[in-house]
Amino acid sequence: MVDAVLFELLHTEMVAELWAPDSDLDPGPGGQRTSLQVLEGVGFRVGQALGERLPREMLAFREELDVLKFLCKDLWGAVFQKQMDSLRTNHQGTYILQDSSFPLLVHVGSGLQYLEEAPKFLAFTCGLLRGTLSTLGIKSLVSASVAALPACKFQVVIERS
Amino acid sequence: MVDAVLFELLHTEMVAELWAPDSDLDPGPGGQRTSLQVLEGVGFRVGQALGERLPREMLAFREELDVLKFLCKDLWGAVFQKQMDSLRTNHQGTYILQDSSFPLLVHVGSGLQYLEEAPKFLAFTCGLLRGTLSTLGIKSLVSASVAALPACKFQVVIERS
Numbered sequence: 064m065v066d067a068v069l070f071e072l073l074h075t076e077m078v079a080e081l082w083a084p085d086s087d088l089d090p091g092p093g094g095q096r097t098s099l100q101v102l103e104g105v106g107f108r109v110g111q112a113l114g115e116r117l118p119r120e121m122l123a124f125r126e127e128l129d130v131l132k133f134l135c136k137d138l139w140g141a142v143f144q145k146q147m148d149s150l151r152t153n154h155q156g157t158y159i160l161q162d163s164s165f166p167l168l169v170h171v172g173s174g175l176q177y178l179e180e181a182p183k184f185l186a187f188t189c190g191l192l193r194g195t196l197s198t199l200g201i202k203s204l205v206s207a208s209v210a211a212l213p214a215c216k217f218q219v220v221i222e223r224s
Numbered sequence: 225m226v227d228a229v230l231f232e233l234l235h236t237e238m239v240a241e242l243w244a245p246d247s248d249l250d251p252g253p254g255g256q257r258t259s260l261q262v263l264e265g266v267g268f269r270v271g272q273a274l275g276e277r278l279p280r281e282m283l284a285f286r287e288e289l290d291v292l293k294f295l296c297k298d299l300w301g302a303v304f305q306k307q308m309d310s311l312r313t314n315h316q317g318t319y320i321l322q323d324s325s326f327p328l329l330v331h332v333g334s335g336l337q338y339l340e341e342a343p344k345f346l347a348f349t350c351g352l353l354r355g356t357l358s359t360l361g362i363k364s365l366v367s368a369s370v371a372a373l374p375a376c377k378f379q380v381v382i383e384r385s
Contacts, residue, residue, distance in 0.1 A: 069231045069303060072273045076266045077238060105237045112233050142230060 070142065074167060078102070078183050099186045106187035110194020113138070117198075127221065130199055131158050138195055156221035160192075161214070168213035181209040185217075192217060231303065235328060239263070239344050260347045267348035271355020274299070278359075288382065291360050292319050299356055317382035321353075322375070329374035342370040346378075353378060 081098040135147035143166045151159045167184045171177050185207035193205045202222040209215045242259040296308035304327045312320045328345045332338050346368035354366045363383040370376045 068277060069270070069274070070234060072270045073231060073234050073238075073266070075273075076269050077234075079269070080262065080266055101241065105234070105241055108237050108240070109230070109233045112236075113230070116229060 071166060074187060075170070077105070077187075082183060099182060102183070102186035103190035103193075106190025106192075107194035107197070108190075109187075110191040110196075111198050112194075113141070113191075114195045114198025127156075127201065128152065130196065130201060131160070131219065134192060134195060135160055138192075142191070156223065158219040158221075160217040160219065162217075163214045165213050165215045168209070168215060171212055173212045177212060178209060181212065181215070182207075185209070185215060189217065192219060232327060235348060236331070238266070238348075243344060260343060263344065263347035264351035264354075267351025267353075268355035268358070269351075270348075271352040271357075272359050273355075274302070274352075275356045275359025288317075288362065289313065291357065291362060292321070292380065295353060295356060296321055299353075303352070317384065319380040319382075321378040321380065323378075324375045326374050326376045329370070329376060332373055334373045338373060339370060342373065342376070343368075346370070346376060350378065353380060 081101065131150060131152070135150050139145060139147045139162075145162075145166070147160050148163045149159075149161045151161075165185075165188075167188065168181065171180055171184060189205040189207050193203055196203045196205075196219070202224070204220045204222060205217060207215055207217045242262065292311060292313070296311050300306060300308050300323075306323075306327070308321050309324045310320075310322045312322075326346075326349075328349065329342065332341055332345060350366040350368050354364055357364045357366075357380070363385070365381045365383060366378060368376055368378050
C-alpha cells in the first residue's frame with residue numbers, strides 16, 4: 064500500500080527539517096558542517112549498511128564497471144523501484160549515471176527557479192552511492208548536477224590508492 | 225532485496241545523527257526543541273502524508289475503534305511488515321497498542337542498561353501514529369513505554385473536542 068513511498072516521505076521530511084526557517088537543527092553558517100554535509104553523511108552510512116546486506120556473491124565483482132552496473136540496476140531498483148537510465152564512463156575511473164526522472168526530484172517544481180533547490184534533494188543520494196561503493200571496497204567522490212528537472216546526473220570519480 | 229530495510233536504516237541514521245556527541249544538529253539544552261520533539265515532529269508529518277495516500281474508502285471509518293484497528297493492521301503492515309500484537313481499550317478513548325517485538329528496538333541490546341536508550345527509538349513512531357490519526361480526523365496524544373526490550377506499548381489518548 065504505502066511502503067514504497069515511506070522512504071521518500073522520510074527523506075522529504077528530513078530535508079524539510081534541516082532547511083526549516085526556524086529549525087533548531089540547521090547548524091547555520093557557524094556550524095562545523097552544513098546541512099548538505101549532514102545529509103550526505105546520513106546517506107553514506109545508509110549506503111554502507113545497505114552494502115553490508117548484499118548477498119555474498121555480489122561482493123565478489125571482478126570489474127569496477129560491474130560494480131557501477133550493479134548500482135544502476137540493483138541498488139536503484141531497491142531504493143527507487145526503477146533503474147538508472149544510462150551509465151557512461153571515460154574508462155579512466157569517471158562514471159556518469161543519468162536518471163531522466165529522479166524520484167526525489169519529481170515533486171520539486173520544474174521551473175528554472177527551482178533549480179537552486181535541487182542540491183538538497185541530491186545530497187543524501189550522493190552519500191548513498193559513495194557509502195555503497197565504500198562497502199564494496201571502492202573509494203570515490205560523488206557529486207550530482209541538474210540541467211533540467213527532474214533529470215539529474217551523478218558523477219562518480221574513483222579514487223585510486 | 226534491500227527495500228524492506230531501507231526505512232529502518234534511514235530511521236537509525238537519523239537517530240544516530242541527532243544523538244551524536246559531536247552533532248551540530250543536537251539543539252542542546254538551550255534549544256527550543258529537544259531531539260525527541262524533532263523526531264516526533266518528523267514522524268507526525270510522515271504519518272500525515274501517509275494518511276493522505278490512503279484509499280478513499282479507508283477514510284470513511286464509522287467507528288473510532290475501526291481506525292485503531294486499521295493502524296494496528298494496515299499501517300503497521302506497510303511500515304514494519306508485521307501486525308501489532310494486541311490492541312486494548314478502556315472504551316473511554318484510551319487505547320493500548322502492544323508490539324511484543326518492535327522492529328525499531330530489536331537491534332538495541334536487551335539488558336536493563338539499554339532501557340534508557342529506548343525513548344529515542346520510539347519518538348518517530350509516536351509521531352507517525354499521531355500524524356496518521358490527525359489525517360483521519362482524530363486528535364490524539366501518543367506516548368510509548370518499554371518494560372522489557374524489544375517489546376513496547378503505545379498509548380493513544382483521543383482528545384475530545
